Amino acid sequence: MTADPLLEIRDVSKQFGATKALSSVSLSLYPGEVHALLGENGAGKSTLIKIMTGIYQPDSGEILLQGRLISLHNSAQAQKHGIAAIYQEPLVFPDLNIAENIFISHQRRNPLVRWGKLYRDAEKVLAQLGVALDVRALARGLPLAAQQTVEIAKAISMDVRVLIMDEPTASLSIHEVKQLFGLVRNLRKAGVAILFISHRLDEVFEIADRVTVFRDGQFISTAPVAEVTPEQAIRDMVGREIGDIFVKEPSPRGGVVLSVKDLTREPRFHHINFELHAGEVLGLAGLVGAGRTDVALALFGIAPAQHGHITYLGKEVHLHSPKQATRMGMVYVPEDRRQHGLVLPMSLMANISLPSVKNYRNQLGMVQRGKEVTTAEQYRQQLSIRTSSLSMPAGKLSGGNQQKVVLSKWLNTKPHLLILDEPTRGIDVGAKQEVHRLINQLAQQGMAILMISSDLPEVLAMSDRILVMREGQQMGIFERREATQEIIMAAAIGQTLNMAESAVAHA
Amino acid sequence: MHRIRRWVPLQRLREFSLVIILIIVVLIFGNQIDNYYTPRTFNRISSTVALITLVAVGQTMVVLTRNVDLSVGSIVGFTAYYVGRYVSKNEDMAPLMLAVLAMGIGAGMGLINGLLVAYGRIPAIVVTLGTMAIYRGVLVEYSDSKSVATRQLPDWIKELPQESILKFGEYELRALPAIALVAVIVFFFLLLYTSLGRRLYAIGSSPEAANLAGIRAPRMVTLAFTMCGAMAGLGGMLYLARFGTITVDAARGMELQVVAAVVVGGVNILGGSGTVIGAMLGAILIGTIEQSLIRMNINEFWKDALLGLCIIIAVTVDRILINQLTPWWSRTELQRMPEEPHAAV
Numbered sequence: 057m058t059a060d061p062l063l064e065i066r067d068v069s070k071q072f073g074a075t076k077a078l079s080s081v082s083l084s085l086y087p088g089e090v091h092a093l094l095g096e097n098g099a100g101k102s103t104l105i106k107i108m109t110g111i112y113q114p115d116s117g118e119i120l121l122q123g124r125l126i127s128l129h130n131s132a133q134a135q136k137h138g139i140a141a142i143y144q145e146p147l148v149f150p151d152l153n154i155a156e157n158i159f160i161s162h163q164r165r166n167p168l169v170r171w172g173k174l175y176r177d178a179e180k181v182l183a184q185l186g187v188a189l190d191v192r193a194l195a196r197g198l199p200l201a202a203q204q205t206v207e208i209a210k211a212i213s214m215d216v217r218v219l220i221m222d223e224p225t226a227s228l229s230i231h232e233v234k235q236l237f238g239l240v241r242n243l244r245k246a247g248v249a250i251l252f253i254s255h256r257l258d259e260v261f262e263i264a265d266r267v268t269v270f271r272d273g274q275f276i277s278t279a280p281v282a283e284v285t286p287e288q289a290i291r292d293m294v295g296r297e298i299g300d301i302f303v304k305e306p307s308p309r310g311g312v313v314l315s316v317k318d319l320t321r322e323p324r325f326h327h328i329n330f331e332l333h334a335g336e337v338l339g340l341a342g343l344v345g346a347g348r349t350d351v352a353l354a355l356f357g358i359a360p361a362q363h364g365h366i367t368y369l370g371k372e373v374h375l376h377s378p379k380q381a382t383r384m385g386m387v388y389v390p391e392d393r394r395q396h397g398l399v400l401p402m403s404l405m406a407n408i409s410l411p412s413v414k415n416y417r418n419q420l421g422m423v424q425r426g427k428e429v430t431t432a433e434q435y436r437q438q439l440s441i442r443t444s445s446l447s448m449p450a451g452k453l454s455g456g457n458q459q460k461v462v463l464s465k466w467l468n469t470k471p472h473l474l475i476l477d478e479p480t481r482g483i484d485v486g487a488k489q490e491v492h493r494l495i496n497q498l499a500q501q502g503m504a505i506l507m508i509s510s511d512l513p514e515v516l517a518m519s520d521r522i523l524v525m526r527e528g529q530q531m532g533i534f535e536r537r538e539a540t541q542e543i544i545m546a547a548a549i550g551q552t553l554n555m556a557e558s559a560v561a562h563a
Numbered sequence: 564m565h566r567i568r569r570w571v572p573l574q575r576l577r578e579f580s581l582v583i584i585l586i587i588v589v590l591i592f593g594n595q596i597d598n599y600y601t602p603r604t605f606n607r608i609s610s611t612v613a614l615i616t617l618v619a620v621g622q623t624m625v626v627l628t629r630n631v632d633l634s635v636g637s638i639v640g641f642t643a644y645y646v647g648r649y650v651s652k653n654e655d656m657a658p659l660m661l662a663v664l665a666m667g668i669g670a671g672m673g674l675i676n677g678l679l680v681a682y683g684r685i686p687a688i689v690v691t692l693g694t695m696a697i698y699r700g701v702l703v704e705y706s707d708s709k710s711v712a713t714r715q716l717p718d719w720i721k722e723l724p725q726e727s728i729l730k731f732g733e734y735e736l737r738a739l740p741a742i743a744l745v746a747v748i749v750f751f752f753l754l755l756y757t758s759l760g761r762r763l764y765a766i767g768s769s770p771e772a773a774n775l776a777g778i779r780a781p782r783m784v785t786l787a788f789t790m791c792g793a794m795a796g797l798g799g800m801l802y803l804a805r806f807g808t809i810t811v812d813a814a815r816g817m818e819l820q821v822v823a824a825v826v827v828g829g830v831n832i833l834g835g836s837g838t839v840i841g842a843m844l845g846a847i848l849i850g851t852i853e854q855s856l857i858r859m860n861i862n863e864f865w866k867d868a869l870l871g872l873c874i875i876i877a878v879t880v881d882r883i884l885i886n887q888l889t890p891w892w893s894r895t896e897l898q899r900m901p902e903e904p905h906a907a908v
Contacts, residue, residue: 109775132777147775151768151835152761160765160776169756194573 060123062087062249063108063139063218068117070103077103080117081275083268085218085249090240092264092281093253096293096343096545098510100273101253105220108251109141110134135161138217140210144226146203150196154178157195158209181209185239201232208239219243220251225259226345237263255343255549257286269293286551287542294512294541302492303517304499310334312367313473313504316355319364324350325528328364332473332504337495339519340508342548347528348508349391352475355506356388357381369472382411387466391477391508393455397462400451404443405432407450408465435464439494456487463494474498477508492518512541526550573888574838577829580884581844584877588848592855602733604858610724610805612850613739614639614798618817619824619842620743620750621673621794624787626825627754628780629767629834630680630687632788635795636817637698638672642799644702644809647711654717661720665800666793672698673792677785695818703811713807723804739801743843746794750839763787767834823870824849827877848877 061084070078078100085091095101106112108119110128119126121137128134148157155178178191187205195203204224211219221240225233240250240263254260260267261281268278269292276292312331319328325347332338340348354361357375366373368384375381378388390396398407409416409428416423432446439460443453450461459479466474479495480488495518499505509515515522522539524531524547531547593599618635625632642665649664650656672694679690713721726738736744754760766773766780773780802814828845830837852873856866 111775130777131775135777141775147769147772149765149768149772149835151764151831156761156765160761160778167758169758169761171756 059086061085061120062122064120064123065104065108066118066120068104068107068114068119070100070107070112070114076273078107078114078273081270081273083251083275083278085251087217087247087249088244089265090244090250090252090263092260092267093251093270094257094260094267094289094293095270096510096512098272099270099293101270102222103273104270105141105222105251105253108134108139108218108220110139132161135214138215139220140214140216140218141220141222142204142207142211142224144223146200146207148195148198148203148206151194153192153194154189154198154206155191157206158182158191158213160210161214177213178209181213184212185209185242187235200227201229201235204228204236205239212243216248218249218251220253222253223255224252225254225256233259257289257549257551260289261286286546290542290545290549290551294545302489302496304337304492304496304519306520307335307496307500307502309336309520310502313369314355314506315365315367317365317367319351319354319361319366321350321354321359321361323528324359325354325525328525328530330523330530330533332506334472334502334504335499336520337499337505337507337518339515339522340506340525341510341512341515341522341544342525342531344510345527346525346548348525349477350528351525352388352477352506352508355381356386356475358388382469385470385472386475387469387471387473388475389462389466389477389479391481393458393462394451398450398458398465401449403447404441404450404453404461405429405446407461408432408435408468411465412469431468432464435460435468439464440490454483454487456483456491459483459487459491460494463491467498471503473504473506475506475508478510479507480509480511480514488514512544515544516541524548573885574829574836574841576888577881577885578838578841578844580881581828581841581848584880585844585848585851588851588855592851592859596855596858599855599858602735604854605734606737608851608854609737609740611854612847613743614801614805615817615820615824615846615850616743616843617746617801618795618798618821619828619846620746620839621791621798622821622825623750623828623830623837623839623842624754624763625687625791626822626830626832627763627767627834627837628784628787629770630784630787631691631822631832632673632676632791633688633691633818633822634672634676634695634698635791635798635821636814636819637695637702638669638792638795639799639802639814639817640809640811641672641698641702641705642668642796643803643806643813644706644711644799644811646800647716647803647809648706650717650720651711651715658719662797662800665796667796669796669799670789670793673789673795674785676792677788680788681781681784699811699815706811708811710811711803711807711809716803716807720804721807723801739805742797742801746797747839747843754839759783759786764835767831768836820849820853821846823874827874827881829881849874 063085065081065083067080067082068078069080081100081104093101103112107114110130110133113129119128126137149160155174158178158181159174175191182189185205185208189202189205195206224236228236243250252264264281266278266280267284267289269276269289271293310333313334314332316328316330320326328351330338340351342348350359353359355366355375357377357380360376366375373384394400399410405428409431413423416427418424429446435441436446441457441460443457450458453461480491495505495507507518516536516539520536522534522536522544524534524544526548534543618639622632622635645668646661646665650661676691676694679685680687723738727735728738728741729736754763762778762783765776765778766783770780803809824845825842826832827848828837828841828843830842849870852870853866856869
């Protein structure tokens with residue numbers, strides 16, 4: 057690593073609205089190195105990739121290629137500089153064949169397509185990779201690993217110098233990962249700088265030369281892989297300040313509301329087992345894609361499980377539709393409230409009474425506005441929803457207030473079981489505290505709550521117990537008093553390690 | 564079997580099935596209508612088909628990019644009228660120059676559509692629904708509600724539809740279908756052998772991937788609309804040649820036939836796949852059904868209803884067939900992928 061860096065990122069910052077996605081991060085990539093980038097969900101990895109590929113422009117900071125300042129205004133420019141990215145979900149053209157997919161960016165140079173040459177060249181590039189694919193086949197219907205191979209071939213055909221791989225292994229089998237690593241090693245030998253992003257620490261330690269950790273949009277550390285231990289990396293990734301988070305007060309644990317045995321829906325999740333009591337908050341932790349939301353969707357009947365038993369209020373149930381689940385007193389508050397939680401152009405008031413609108417009808421079947429107003433007003437005060445009027449369209453409210461409206465809407469159906477999916481994502485600190493206080497109140501009233509959250513301090517503060525999932529598997533259930541951020545994160549990324557010991561060792 | 568799957572793309576299979584459907588339809592009509600298999604029937608159907616095909620070829624460009632152009636009927640109507648008025652005043656105008664004029668007017672109208680869709684970010688269906696009415700309105704204003712009459716036209720244009728290019732016994736290939744055929748061949752080449760054509764497919768197939776690949780989609784979309792307008796303009800001139808009398812109502816509703824031809828021809832309305840050969844076959848099917856129903860003296864309204872039914876059946880059958888076949892037809896595995904790639908990059 058005596059050479060000069062190929063690509064240097066200096067003090068790059070990026071802000072979206074009120075959230076700082078990246079604050080003054082730096083990173084350098086050397087030719088022929090595999091540089092791993094680690095970080096929790098929301099650490100700023102994706103934002104950095106988008107800046108490096110010209111999709112986003114940084115608010116401040118500079119990017120240097122071989123010591124020369126470059127500016128990237130679109131992906132075509134990034135490609136011209138030899139910077140390419142491969143994503144977890146490959147972005148191929150399904151209606152074009154493999155050869156065309158590989159050479160799509162070359163087309164501007166030759167206005168006529170010579171199919172014979174195109175096929176031969178494509179076969180050549182794939183042969184360089186040690187892969188044989190039918191280059192005449194459409195990309196539609198190709199297995200994911202093959203699609204990724206096509207993307208890598210595309211990058212190579214463009215004389216890539218910096219290759220960004222964003223969780224390329226997330227949906228690959230062990231065998232396919234091995235093949236991919238073979239390709240990566242070949243690229244490294246050829247002097248390509250590779251930025252490798254993965255949540256699987258064992259992979260990172262297998263393939264990477266250096267490791268950089270981001271947390272909450274900030275640069276934390278960079279070190280050669282030999283000088284880092286998995287424990288240290290995890291500590292760098294988490295270690296978020298607990299700060300002002302509202303801590304759940306213990307509430308009396310009631311009877312079992314929900315009991316799940318061996319719940320399986322391949323390939324999303326398998327053999328999930330837990331019990332949820334009245335008055336309890338069960339946190340569901342894990343990384344994005346671990347299958348947490350899929351479990352929630354199965355419980356709510358949207359995407360039913362294939363195997364396993366769900367016992368609800370003492371009876372075994374088979375849930376096949378959300379309507380059925382709602383009728384039995386379950387409520388699911390989805391992560392994307394704008395798309396799934398609210399009818400944005402409708403008034404706040406109408407949104408609140410929507411699921412229980414039957415209770416607002418008079419004999420003629422018309423909705424009684426007065427009754428609606430009373431209910432909405434009651435929730436506005438109880439949840440301190442800040443709005444100038446109850447007839448304000450829900451889409452005009454701030455994220456935090458929208459979330460409160462979603463909660464009001466479902467609370468008004470008086471549920472027994474509340475499933476929350478990332479209840480505080482993207483809302484400001486103040487509103488977050490209010491949502492937490494509300495969750496606490498509901499638990500104390502005897503509601504059973506299943507809370508999916510990627511925010512570790514939130515999970516630790518709000519849950520009585522925490523179930524950790526990783527790639528569809530249940531990694532364990534932890535009592536709140538025995539759980540730490542490190543333990544949860546280690547389970548979420550599949551590291552079996554004794555954090556207590558390592559903590560002593562580094563003390 | 565693998566060999567067939569490899570060398571025959573699904574699209575060819577789709578077109579082949581259209582040919583079979585067409586044969587069945589012709590056999591049914593031949594059975595129902597006396598003197599069906601005559602040169603007269605053929606000429607009649609082929610003139611109708613030629614007009615639909617010409618405009619459908621342009622429409623295919625637009626549909627490939629996940630858009631649609633509903634204003635083509637109005638563009639055909641306007642150019643037919645404008646060119647008719649123009650040529651009646653300038654009788655010695657060369658035919659080729661007249662065609663350039665017609666295509667230029669159409670291209671201008673298409674360019675407006677394209678700019679509004681690509682740079683104004685307004686959905687194509689909204690833009691072209693609007694311009695469909697506006698272009699028709701411009702025609703009404705320009706024509707002062709008067710018609711172009713056949714007698715005002717120079718002889719060459721009146722005789723153009725009867726002009727015979729090739730003869731096979733009693734059957735002949737007349738000028739209109741010949742022009743349409745040339746257009747199909749040109750655009751077939753354009754879509755298959757130019758990078759411009761491939762980029763149109765790419766945009767419709769995956770806009771996100773196109774953006775990442777550095778394809779300037781707005782430019783391509785504008786170009787597609789402009790080409791579509793130009794073809795509709797040429798269609799307008801041939802419409803004039805075929806009918807002679809042009810009122811402000813000319814080619815009204817033609818956009819539906821054209822979109823139907825494109826969709827029946829297997830061009831995916833969601834963009835990314837389809838060929839002009841398919842669009843032509845779709846136009847032949849629709850033209851045949853329409854003209855044959857007219858021959859059967861079926862009430863105008865029932866004719867449209869039957870046509871609509873045929874479209875729905877054709878598309879449904881196509882969808883079912885394709886959905887069943889696609890996963891099987893396009894299956895391809897990583898062959899000979901070694902444990903560890905060895906060759907150096």
